[in-house]
Amino acid sequence: MQRYSGFGLVKHALSHHENWERQWRNPTPKKQYDVIIVGGGGHGLATAYYLAKEFGVKNVAVIEKGWLGGGNTARNTTIVRSNYLWDESAALYEHAMKLWEGLSQDLNYNVMFSQRGVLNLGHTLQDMRDIQRRVNANRLNGIDGEVLDTKGVQALVPIMDCSKNARYPVMGASWQPRAGVARHDAVAWGYARGADAHGVDILQQTEVTGFKIRDGRIYGVHTNRGDIEAKTVGCVTAGNSGVLANMGGFQLPLESHPLQALVSEPIKPILDTVVMSNHVHGYISQSDKGDLVIGAGIDGYNGYGQRGSYPTVEHTLQAIVEMFPIFSRVRMNRQWGGIVDTCPDACPIISKTPVKGLFFNCGWGTGGFKATPGSGHVFAASLAKGEMHPIAEPFSMFRFHSGALIDEHGAAGVAH
Amino acid sequence: MFYIYCPYCGEHREEEEFHPKGQAHIERPKEPEACSDEEWGNYLFFRNNPRGVHHEMWVHAVGCRKFFNVTRHTVSYEILETYKMGEQPTITADSQKQPREAAAVSHQEGVRA
Numbered sequence: 001m002q003r004y005s006g007f008g009l010v011k012h013a014l015s016h017h018e019n020w021e022r023q024w025r026n027p028t029p030k031k032q033y034d035v036i037i038v039g040g041g042g043h044g045l046a047t048a049y050y051l052a053k054e055f056g057v058k059n060v061a062v063i064e065k066g067w068l069g070g071g072n073t074a075r076n077t078t079i080v081r082s083n084y085l086w087d088e089s090a091a092l093y094e095h096a097m098k099l100w101e102g103l104s105q106d107l108n109y110n111v112m113f114s115q116r117g118v119l120n121l122g123h124t125l126q127d128m129r130d131i132q133r134r135v136n137a138n139r140l141n142g143i144d145g146e147v148l149d150t151k152g153v154q155a156l157v158p159i160m161d162c163s164k165n166a167r168y169p170v171m172g173a174s175w176q177p178r179a180g181v182a183r184h185d186a187v188a189w190g191y192a193r194g195a196d197a198h199g200v201d202i203l204q205q206t207e208v209t210g211f212k213i214r215d216g217r218i219y220g221v222h223t224n225r226g227d228i229e230a231k232t233v234g235c236v237t238a239g240n241s242g243v244l245a246n247m248g249g250f251q252l253p254l255e256s257h258p259l260q261a262l263v264s265e266p267i268k269p270i271l272d273t274v275v276m277s278n279h280v281h282g283y284i285s286q287s288d289k290g291d292l293v294i295g296a297g298i299d300g301y302n303g304y305g306q307r308g309s310y311p312t313v314e315h316t317l318q319a320i321v322e323m324f325p326i327f328s329r330v331r332m333n334r335q336w337g338g339i340v341d342t343c344p345d346a347c348p349i350i351s352k353t354p355v356k357g358l359f360f361n362c363g364w365g366t367g368g369f370k371a372t373p374g375s376g377h378v379f380a381a382s383l384a385k386g387e388m389h390p391i392a393e394p395f396s397m398f399r400f401h402s403g404a405l406i407d408e409h410g411a412a413g414v415a416h
Numbered sequence: 417m418f419y420i421y422c423p424y425c426g427e428h429r430e431e432e433e434f435h436p437k438g439q440a441h442i443e444r445p446k447e448p449e450a451c452s453d454e455e456w457g458n459y460l461f462f463r464n465n466p467r468g469v470h471h472e473m474w475v476h477a478v479g480c481r482k483f484f485n486v487t488r489h490t491v492s493y494e495i496l497e498t499y500k501m502g503e504q505p506t507i508t509a510d511s512q513k514q515p516r517e518a519a520a521v522s523h524q525e526g527v528r529a
Contacts, residue, residue, distance in 0.1 A: 242465040243467050252462075253463070254465055255465050299436075300435060300436040301488070303490050303493060304490050304491045305490075309418075309431065311417065311431060400462070401454050402453065403453070
């Protein structure tokens, strides 16, 4: 792998930047691998990267039916935070946060991780009580967090309407300074380049059409480019996980919903942090390019069409304009949807399955991007050893029968 | 935006008058105490999530406030039918397959159906 550096930039300038090597190969599938990862999004590529780099499993294929990072990795609003209420999820997301903090150096790829802080607003007394509880829980888990009052919020975001006359007055917020945003495409590309450098085969335009299972054990997958064998298969396929689980002969407690986001035309720097509001339901940040990045809610019905409904966009923009009257005349540029696989308890599934050797990492619902490095790391550890990593252990798919749910819904400032 | 026919009001209305309420035709176990953990977990948490024809409940929240059933395609989002509570769908994933395949065949052969 050609390492990127300031010196390299100068060197390549001399040849008009025409001789950069490709970031990853486009190999033909081998007959057999040690591990197959299904799904070439951020989580899948991160899993492959850590498998090859940290756990010594180099004979790995990532199978992607479309192109790298073309699903939810490229469709989210890029927010990264770890202020979750329960110990299990706090451990998982904080594990990811610590990896985020060194990710650009680790990958030798600028993922533009910007720790500009995240505000979760409270608009009611109950919101504020929940925020206090969550911030206290975070601090006990060693995660940074502060409770701010209205004045504190106004000082951080002067353009927000914090007046008493607002329809839902801002009573305060939780503030995680280490949280922020990252460039989502760069995360997928950085992991792909890193994994490829360690010998991982990334197979794009390759669709898994079935699993090869014998005596309750997996030994390969059928694809549109022929059969590929492996004793360990990890599925990281977000919205299509339920469809793949059915191919394996079991069901997952997931429902797929469209979730959408939109960006405005680029404007001068005006918002230097991330603002989320659960109560009026909108969240917003400004990208380095200048566009306002706005996240909407999910559509309540199941859907696999990668588009959202207009009433949802309308409600979201009402919430944004309610919080930021100054944005009322900003024009929106683009709007898109992704398919999120939501779990009943709003926590992911990182788990063994009834089929031996087949693992699933899914159910991230509306908030998977922030966990990309941590999810990949613990999933890689689990695939390498055949036993779940301690951080992944509580997220078993069997918790929906044992009753050991991790009820993160609404408790963590999750804006859905 | 969906334009949904409420079988109770007998009218098409806009999506915003309705709320989706999840999978239809789920029967509560007759003897919950007798359920195994697996049966109870399946009843509470496991839902059909098909990529195709799906039966779901909707409520006409700002209309007649009644629940009813909708058969809808989860990729094209086409609403195939709506019917009252207690009724069974006339269109299912199986019944959908045949006319479409027949249509494809007749299209191939240039036959007018």
